[in-house]
Amino acid sequence: MLTEKAFVLGCSAIGAGLAMIAGIGPGIGEGYAVGKTIESIARQPEAKGDCTRTMFIGVAMAESTGIYAFVVALILMFANPFIGKL
Amino acid sequence: MDGIGQGPRVAFTIPIFGGIEITETIVIGWLIIVAVFLLCRFLTRNLEKVPTKKRQIIAEMFVGFVNNTVITTMGKKWKHYAPYIATLLVYAVLGALVSLLGLRSMTADFNVPLTWALMTFVLITYYKIKSGGVLGYLKGYASPVFVMLPLNILSEIATPLSMAFRMFGNISGGAVITALIYGALGALSRLCHLAFEFGGLGLNIMQLFIPAVLSIYFDLFSGCIQAYIFATLTMVYVSSAAEEEPETSN
Numbered sequence: 001m002l003t004e005k006a007f008v009l010g011c012s013a014i015g016a017g018l019a020m021i022a023g024i025g026p027g028i029g030e031g032y033a034v035g036k037t038i039e040s041i042a043r044q045p046e047a048k049g050d051c052t053r054t055m056f057i058g059v060a061m062a063e064s065t066g067i068y069a070f071v072v073a074l075i076l077m078f079a080n081p082f083i084g085k086l
Numbered sequence: 087m088d089g090i091g092q093g094p095r096v097a098f099t100i101p102i103f104g105g106i107e108i109t110e111t112i113v114i115g116w117l118i119i120v121a122v123f124l125l126c127r128f129l130t131r132n133l134e135k136v137p138t139k140k141r142q143i144i145a146e147m148f149v150g151f152v153n154n155t156v157i158t159t160m161g162k163k164w165k166h167y168a169p170y171i172a173t174l175l176v177y178a179v180l181g182a183l184v185s186l187l188g189l190r191s192m193t194a195d196f197n198v199p200l201t202w203a204l205m206t207f208v209l210i211t212y213y214k215i216k217s218g219g220v221l222g223y224l225k226g227y228a229s230p231v232f233v234m235l236p237l238n239i240l241s242e243i244a245t246p247l248s249m250a251f252r253m254f255g256n257i258s259g260g261a262v263i264t265a266l267i268y269g270a271l272g273a274l275s276r277l278c279h280l281a282f283e284f285g286g287l288g289l290n291i292m293q294l295f296i297p298a299v300l301s302i303y304f305d306l307f308s309g310c311i312q313a314y315i316f317a318t319l320t321m322v323y324v325s326s327a328a329e330e331e332p333e334t335s336n
Contacts, residue, residue: 056315057318067251067259
């Protein structure tokens with residue numbers, strides 16, 4: 001017999017998993033950024049410091065959406081707001 | 087699985103105003119402050135014009151690194167920002183690295199990065215008002231057209247919030263993933279009959295070395311990089327907020 005709480009918990013777990021699909025976006029974006037940085041370092045090795053620094057900032061920016069998804073997943077897993085609504 | 091995703095524990099309660107709860111984060115923060123103070127005293131004792139001791143060279147290297155970063159990112163006239171950035175950097179790096187000692191990472195508590203991000207937000211607003219005046223600052227919200235007002239307000243709020251979430255998400259995400267994998271390895275080694283028990287102490291073979299490799303990335307690398315990124319973003323935002331300064335003022 002499926003209780004209400006079990007149903008909500010299961011759906012929350014699925015939701016947390018689905019939320020982490022957002023990790024695809026930053027993954028592709030960061031890979032692209034790093035690839036381009038390596039290309040430019042190979043072309044101009046003396047600009048390595050500048051390229052790396054700028055890349056880290058850009059990668060950190062690109063990561064934001066993934067982090068938001070992760071925070072949503074964390075909330076669903078550990079601080080479930082739907083349980084209180086039953 | 088205990089302790090995953092839980093907030094910081096309450097260390098003790100001060101019995102005034104109905105009991106102020108002091109969390110682990112605050113205790114660890116003050117421990118770091120004391121440690122940094124003692125470290126600075128140790129590193130800068132008996133300074134010499136031509137350094138011969140190792141500790142003075144280390145101190146000079148760190149100060150030189152921060153000065154260089156501030157000058158290359160913000161420009162020469164912002165050199166007075168180096169102490170603030172250095173403080174942020176040291177506090178953030180040590181706040182993340184205390185997890186290596188088995189303590190709870192300070193930045194895994196959302197309040198800590200949020201406080202730093204709000205400090206950056208105050209600095210941004212201050213320099214925007216200073217460079218454009220109060221009217222110019224308010225006008226900036228309605229530019230280029232008045233319809234953009236809600237979006238501009240949203241993006242202004244999103245700046246500190248995304249900075250705080252980035253730091254918090256990276257550090258606490260590392261902690262959660264490490265704890266999950268630790269639990270999974272325990273279950274796996276019980277499944278493969280690699281778990282032993284001596285008296286009250288349990289030993290799971292698979293839990294021995296694999297989490298340490300992950301810790302190099304999630305604790306060492308991630309902690310240092312996130313501190314660096316936070317400091318860099320602070321510098322970029324603050325100097326770009328003051329950039330609309332009229333040229334005649336210099």
